[in-house]
Amino acid sequence: xxxxxxxxxxxxxxxxxxxxxxxxxxxxxxxxxxxxxxxxxxxxxxxxxxxxxxxxxxxxxxxxxxxxxxxxxxxxxxxxxxxxxxxxxxxxxxxxxxxxxxxxxxxxxxxxxxxxxxxxxxxxxxxxxxxxxxxxxxxxxxxxxxxxxxxxxxxxxxxxxxxxxxxxxxxxxxxxxxxxxxxxxxxxxxxxxxxxxxxxxxxxxxxxxxxxxxxxxxxxxxxxxxxxxxxxxxxxxxxxxxxxxxxxxxxxxxxxxxxxxxxxxxxxxxxxxxxxxx
Ligand code: C2E
Ligand code: MG
Ligand code: MG
Ligand code: MG
Numbered sequence: 001x002x003x004x005x006x007x008x009x010x011x012x013x014x015x016x017x018x019x020x021x022x023x024x025x026x027x028x029x030x031x032x033x034x035x036x037x038x039x040x041x042x043x044x045x046x047x048x049x050x051x052x053x054x055x056x057x058x059x060x061x062x063x064x065x066x067x068x069x070x071x072x073x074x075x076x077x078x079x080x081x082x083x084x085x086x087x088x089x090x091x092x093x094x095x096x097x098x099x100x101x102x103x104x105x106x107x108x109x110x111x112x113x114x115x116x117x118x119x120x121x122x123x124x125x126x127x128x129x130x131x132x133x134x135x136x137x138x139x140x141x142x143x144x145x146x147x148x149x150x151x152x153x154x155x156x157x158x159x160x161x162x163x164x165x166x167x168x169x170x171x172x173x174x175x176x177x178x179x180x181x182x183x184x185x186x187x188x189x190x191x192x193x194x195x196x197x198x199x200x201x202x203x204x205x206x207x208x209x210x211x212x213x214x215x216x217x218x219x220x221x222x223x224x225x226x227x228x229x230x231x232x233x234x235x236x237x238x239x240x241x242x243x244x245x246x247x248x249x250x251x252x253x254x255x256x257x258x259x260x261x262x263x264x265x266x267x268x269x270x271x272x273x274x275x276x277x278x
Contacts, residue, residue: 028084030066031077035089040064042097043264046273047116047235047257050249055277057114057148059257060098061264062090078120087120088129092136095119099140099147101267106142110274116148116178121155124166137173144174148199151177153185156195167196178235182206183223193230200227204238207258210247217247224251 034040044058064072081087095117102115123129137144149170156163156179167177178199179192183206192200202223209216227234236248239258248256265273 024080024083027077027080028086031081031084031086031090034064034066035086035093038093039066040090040093041267042094042101043266044101044270045257045264046262046270047114047255048261050236050245050253050256055113055273056255057116058270059116059150059264060094060101060118062094062118082120082122085122087122088126088132091120091123091129092132095133095136099137099142102142102147103140105274108274110278111143111146113274114146114148116150118150118180121151121158121163124151124155124163125159130166134169134173145176147174148176148178150180150201152180153182153192157185164195171196181237197232199233199235201235201237202253204258207236207238207240207244207248210241210244220247221251224248224253228252 041063042060043063044060046055047057047059048054049056062074062078064074064077066072078087081090098115098117105111105113105115123133149167151163151167156167171177176198177196178201179195179197180201181203182200183203202220206216206220206223210220211217224234233255234253236244236253236256237258239245239248239256239260241260244258245256245260262273
């Protein structure tokens, strides 16, 4: 009976995989159609100087508005796009849109606003796509010192020498580099010192721990202090409560973003906000 049960499980597993594969293929086709028909839009989440409350930057976050299914979250298509290679064309569209937006801000008096763009490690590591990205960048006349490329640690570690070289090339163009989701990987600050990184983004899973538990908050306090000593800028992600905000300010975390301060905003909401503020 045990053997029979085992056999049943194998069969079930196989069917499950085939179902998943089919779903994957259908989703990839949908995504392809979406890319070709520009079903995407960029939202912008404001980033704040925590002690003054002023807006210093915006993080571009992609949104897929499917004509029938409606909103599809990045977590439901970015990993798939990375798997299929569709991330390349998608990301070219994202970077172009973001740079157009930056150019617009510069023309309308918001040139001091920094722009953060998330870049997949796949794009950075691909010869052809990275080259295309560099070409795209040369067609825009914007202040690259106010553009931050966000990349995750796993993306760097999987191809470390190559990615370091590419990040240095971006830095030579003026871009700043941020390490996204810090605290979710194998993060060691001394190790990270080898990487050409200017900014560390403390992951929201870290920020969530404030102020529930003494040990966790102690760890955050020391990460902030070590990051300062190593001359990194630190951006806290996912600030949702006043306690978290106060704690981060108390331990000299200069900037942050999160639902407490502002959710990601549509293009129109972003323009309205900037018009109102500046
Ligand atoms: P991320 O780059 O770490 O972006 C932060 C995510 O946290 C965003 O989710 C944002 O909406 C969300 N968030 C911000 N504040 C809060 C908060 O206070 N509480 C909570 N619970 N969440 C908050 P989103 O937009 O769904 O994006 C998820 C991830 O998808 C991003 O994480 C990034 O890794 C990826 N992604 C989004 N846009 C792009 C893109 O244009 N290119 C690439 N390669 N990846 C992207
Ligand atoms: Mg990010
Ligand atoms: Mg992040
Ligand atoms: Mg994240």
